[in-house]
Amino acid sequence: MPRAVAGPEIERLIQLLGRLPGLGPRSARRAALALVKKKDLLLVPLAGAMTVAAERIVTCSVCGNVDTSDPCIICTDPTRDGRTIVVVEDVSDLWALERAAAINARYHVLGGTLSPLDGVGPEDLTIDQLVARCAGGDVSEVIIAVNATVDGQATAHVITDRLAGLPVKVSRLAHGVPVGGELDYLDEGTLSAAIRARTPF
Template identity: 60%
Template sequence: MAASAGPEIERLIALLAKLPGLGPRSARRAALQLLKKRDQLLVPLAAAMTEAAEKVVACSVCGTPDTRDPCAICSDPARDDGLICVVEEAGALWAMERSGAFRGRYHVMGGLLSALDGVGPDQLRVAELVGRVKGTGAREVVLALPATVDGQTTAHYLAERLSGSGVEITSLARGVPVGGDLDWLDDGTIVQALRARRPA
């Protein structure tokens, strides 16, 4: 941090540096840009963040952030209740929605199992998923988790937990690159991966 910056600026830089993809240098550049364009960027951003902090909640059904509960997707009567797509975070859900290929419901896990990071099933929305599958009469659960070690470990664990439920468990086809997140994929890849899903 810049030694000559006041505590307010240093706090802004420190908070920006905690965002994914922003290190100390990028955070410093972002802070300077925000301060330089105070009326166009900083003030509207601060207002949007305040409004989001006050109004956005996690959907009690699927776990995605929205300004209402249940969220817009869970409230949509045109969605297929028998199809649940399990994703790591809301960013993956938004990527799936952007593709327009999936018309079922979602379940946001809130992360992935990770022994290295000390994340176990109790820290994720596993029990809620099991309860939804049993309570809604779902016929298929699509495990749309990253093709990473943690993603595949989580998918395997969920498939085991749901194995006695009578629901078909599928996962995205390998059109999703190893180490890739849904958030970064193009729409065509997501569409093809959904169409070519297979038993997990």
Template identity: 60%
Template sequence: MGGPEVDRLIGLLSKLPGLGPRSARRAALKMLQQPEARMLPLAVALTEAARAVRPCADCGNIDSQDPCSICTDEQRDRSIICVVEGVGDLWALERARVHHGLYHVLGGTLSALSGIGPEDLTVPGLLNRIAEGDVAEVILALGSTVDGAATAHWLTDQLRPTGVVVTRVGQGVPMGGALDVLDDGTLAAALRTRRGV
């Protein structure tokens, strides 16, 4: 069609979530029709983000500063940590503006099929944060999947000796649902109706 450079561009775009080969071709064509206005600014933004963005050493969020802007925000309630599976879930909760405490990104959920065990999760960092600070509550905001439920149960056992109150998100998160695809109202209802574990 347009040479190896275009094929490579389409191939790379098609690896992004939500973009298959057909959508990637449309996106590539749109950018190539106005490279000065669309493609070059995107290339600059990608390069700058690749150089500047890194994981937060405290919570696991990704930001251009470490600790991240959430962890350094003095307006945050430091007595509550909301545990999420991934950064996408953290961003979804932030977008909904329903949690005003801190976060902790686990980096996945326990899954025998995927080979993810306790050693693959960032639980030691969470336990250290609880031991060092004035954390009173940990909210387990994990998806309502089998792996999410198993992880929440296992994590509750790990947190019990710390003495913090452990809650889970309540209504609104459907069985099998992932947090990063839910609408803001559903996320708000789920966080407001959290319950003890």
């Protein structure tokens, strides 16, 4: 077992940083060391920002986004197309679409995907809330923007089935060759999807 190289407070900081996605034990130690070495410049402001975030950040009761207000800034934006809802797996997907400025619609965060192996069923996601939003009559299109995984596609099928009785158009993101992509570097699944989803030229 490796020996502790610092006091318990710093070791605790390393352990907590190591729980973040993308940070392993080594990266967590480097990050902790950078924070400690620049205590006034990094550590103290970060601690303050995290305290404020813990106190003020809430989950939007309408779409599932995280913000400092409920409903969130996207749900209350009058310039958004309220008739279109983009369904995503997680808040990170919502943020990615917003960064791309690809669409000026509203969102719905599922909170994951169906995964029988992990015991995640439809009742564990916000599918019922999505159906309720669409049943209100104000929504004309639902764009399913989940990942092209087995679990993602299974989730998309369940959502499509649940919305079948409503006057809502259901569409999904196109799959295939990315912009700037070279065919030689793409996997077989992506190439197959691109062929199936071909469009007139």
